[in-house]
Amino acid sequence: MNELEEGSRLQLDFGKLVKVAANAPDVLPVAVQNVDTGEVILVAYVNELALRSAIESRKAVFWSTSRKELWEKGKTSGEMFDLVEVRVNCEQNSLVYRVRPQRGNICHTKNKAGEPRNCYYRRLDFETGELDLLDP
């Protein structure tokens, strides 16, 4: 078991954003929402190229801030997401992608049935401070 990804211990990576900014100084966060269920399924990053590519392909395309390349979601896994709508916030410094899955969920982790999850499958227990797994 990958403790970070499957465990109940909260160990937030507060160093992430500094790494993102160092690796990819020209990205914005994008909240990704399933347009049919309303579920928030991912927060990722886009730069201008990724946004343009997403609009042209009408697919959920991001910028991988670790690999420093276009991240065409599902290109290898098969779980692709149609881009239905892009929303922009007041200050034009974040986005919402409203998407529709062609097949399965968006996360690279899998539940016990072997199916991809969506990324927010853990809920913080306010009393214990531990994480409850919602899609084991």
Place this chain on the structure above:
Amino acid sequence: MNELEEGSRLQLDFGKLVKVAANAPDVLPVAVQNVDTGEVILVAYVNELALRSAIESRKAVFWSTSRKELWEKGKTSGEMFDLVEVRVNCEQNSLVYRVRPQRGNICHTKNKAGEPRNCYYRRLDFETGELDLLDP
């Protein structure tokens, strides 16, 4: 009219994240969702203090990366948000706050009726590349 906030021209601030990381090197992005409607209403940032404060107060508390201080949403405006749930992603580097408004919406901008909007009130038109105002 504030062109950045009200206008139809897409002028994304791709320099935002570098500023965030420089001002607040220990924050993570949080997508804020209305738990009743499913609407994504804001993307903001939290550090450890803001998260702890949010959990203790059961309110939507963020870290203001510009003012470098706790941002207790609604403390001055009156639009407060009860914190119903916190979700954590696979890699523990982003959050979702599921919230319930006590009164109005979350954005600092207002529509023509003088009421606060939610932040994603503009949709990108895929054909023209312009922004459509959904809550004028």
